[in-house]
Amino acid sequence: MAPKVDVKERTKPLESLKQADDGPVPAVLRDIGHGLLPLTPEVNKQTPAVGQRVTRPDSRPHVLGKTVYIDDMTFPDMLYTKILRSEYAHAKILSIDVSEAEKMPGVVATLTGKEIPVVTFGPSYQDQPLLADDKVRHMGDGVVAVAAETEQQAQDALAKIKVEYEPLETVLDPLEAMKDSAPKIHGDSNIYATKTIKKGDVDQALADADYVFEGQFKTQMVEHVPLEPHASIALWEPTGDLHVYSSLGRITLGRADIARTLDMPMNRIRVTATIVGGNFGGKNEITLEPILALLAKKTGRPVKGVFTREDEFISSTTRHPFVMDYTTGVTKDGIIVARKVRIVCDGGAYCSWSETTLGKGAILSVGPYNIDNIKVEASAVYTTKTTTGAMRGFGAPQVCFAYESHMDDIARELGIEPLEIRLKNAFHEGSDSPTGQVLESVVVKESLEIAAEKFGWQEGKGKTNSNKRRGQGIACMWYPIGFTVLANSSAAVVKVNEDGTATVLTGTVETGQGSLTVLGQIAAEELGIAADDIKVVSADTDTTPMDTGAIASRTTYVTGNAILLAAKKAKMILFDTAAPMLGVKPEQLEARDRKIQVKNFPQKALSIGDVALQAQFVNGQPALGSASFNPHTVAMDPETGQGKPFGTYVYATQIAEVDVDEETGEVEVLRIVAAHDCGTPINPALVEGQVEGGISMGVGLALYEEMLFDDNGKQINPNLTNYIMPTSLDMPEVEVHIVDSYDPTGPFGAKGVGEPTSVPTAACIMNAIYDAVGVRITSLPATAEKVLKAIQERDQAQPKQIAS
């Protein structure tokens, strides 16, 4: 038992000790030359900082090839890890024998699931093993980890591991997996999450509708393909603390998972993220980190693990395939009065982010339309396939493809123009969402009108060019910012330096989306300084505060708001300090052009640096602020789904122009005009970059990408040779228009832009294919083979018409 310690109370109040002495405030040299710094464009030095096309602070290292990713890091005496993965898609593990592998040259240690203190993890349910210990549920499941002197030695040793399996029946189709007769992958049922949204009386409204339309739509499994594979390094400090360097996109919760699985306190674990080489939702989960930590503990040496490209495909999370059945009742004028949606989400072998995807997908599946009578029933189902998880859009690209294809089918049958039917039904300011949330800053109609105008929607229809037929297609969407109801908090610290520059601490991770730039601009704006006056320090759990991570398009809105509030607090300290110096009240002051000045009397001003020095040295009150922000949400009713699941939403329209070759079925996307709302664009150049990148991902989803499995559940294209993603030759010309909107709850009116950019792309391309050749592609991707088959079926159904 620890000896009792008698702690005496301090006799002198702390406040009395805080008084600074009367000595002079140290002089800080300002306007020192910047000859040692890069020449950055004038916009980086300008105020206001928000709205400027500021260049990225991470650009210089990128273009020099000096950005340090995990695989670029080495530590003395470091070992390398490789993972033996399952031979079966579903099997019991009867025994594991590593004795021969451990004798292989260079092998220092092995690890199995039984050696991990808490072997399972997961954001909703802890159903996923770090290394499978009793059962494998898909072929990507890791079974044994080997640490060796070189990667090759680790790889060679895998062949010597003997694992005895008892194969179990597999189930690859989610509809099959729902049946009672299906083999059970976990517990008693393969249906592991359901979501229901109900509003009005859908059956009555369908009965009363002038017309009822039905359609079934299916989507495929897609991989994120970050160019940088998942990578991490674990080492134990001499203090006994664990230090993990990782390509995780959300380090705070990554640390929580590492702490949980290793049964360690969080303060003894430091997770440092580097700049992450692409995330798109795929790096939001721990993968190797606890395994490497345990191997490092066993060996007393740093251990690195980097996924191979095949590991990326078979073992990391992927986009959920959806099967979606739509029934929609409309009036003869094209007003939608009722919509019933059934979604079956192929949840793969483990839950991961399926529950969230299902919830978001269910809410969004109704479309950005005013519909009084709604019923959505959605289920996530286990299959013995690769784990499906978070991926750019959380179910939204899937449902948008369905509701926008369905919309064009309805429009055609009713003889209403596709743009017109959307404008008739689209949300407006104050619309009631499917969950009963009153929507604000709604600009879906504006996005439709702007996209149509910029595209020249009426022009260029049905042009022919030898075997090619040209078509245009439109799709609009709505998308929420942040998690569905789940707590979604970010904290931030803003410190004003004694020369008037400032440092921001945030736990979010730069994964390429530009958070270091945008968050810096937000802090700069609030402090009245320029982007170049800010440094954003991110992604180190020892120094940066809690953040829910680079996920759900939440960074600008949630982390941005936290930084805005923290900067405001720091600014209030500057105002309190400056007010007596200027002989005014704090509320008469403003921070502008790198000065604290009296409103309307800019000549009465002090430099921010002078005020910061005064605050620190004379007043004993450092100019730093900390704050956190969590979007206001209201839990959804489990029976009806009614509630306020999100803080805010964005809206967008994309219009595609395509050529379809009737002889080959090949689709070429010529151009896409995109009109996206992101609230205030904090940095228009980065907004454009997000839209352009999102569209390329959407083109891949639409036309090329699909993870294919054989009957045993083995992936047949886990590489970039046979898994086709868009290259520079496949990318259409993209025209980006930012739709003017302002969200009063966002930082300077900003909302977000990451995920929604890839949501309507596949939908508008499918509608353009229909416009070109009159075939409705109901399952993605629209490969040349699939399109050609549909054209042939069209020709069999009706005699070929002479092209007009």
Added chain:
Amino acid sequence: MDVTIKVNGRERTASVAAETTLLSLLRDSLDLPGAKLGCDVGDCGACTVLVDGMSVNACLMLAAQVQDRDVTTIEGLGDYDHLHPLQAVFEQESSFQCGFCAPGMIISAKALLDENPKPTEYEIREALSGNLCRCTGYTKIIEAIMDVSGQSASHADSKSA
């Protein structure tokens, strides 16, 4: 075996196993981690370097094949204070996002412009078609190369509407 190459203007020698790739030689033996390992089979282009002025996937070449040859990696193009014009324009136009493809992309662009100082947009797209990028949709990369080669790109810059 010992391999001697001239890399970024300096003669360097390293002792490597016979099966060592050029990429591994650069990254693991010569402290030049600029070229990245993205797929290890020549699909992604993240490891692109110049060998005697020609762009190659360093993961597909053996170290032994570059004996006495001239290799340029991203580290040889410019430094912090002296950016190569391509590096400057990519920075200026925020062409990259995560940056992992950047070293290979810049080297491929250099190989193109060395050969063809005024490429058409299609020629640029063709020259970059072996360099995968998942973040940018290639748009700002193509625009930057048009700009740096003195041609006005078909700028698709956003207009607040």
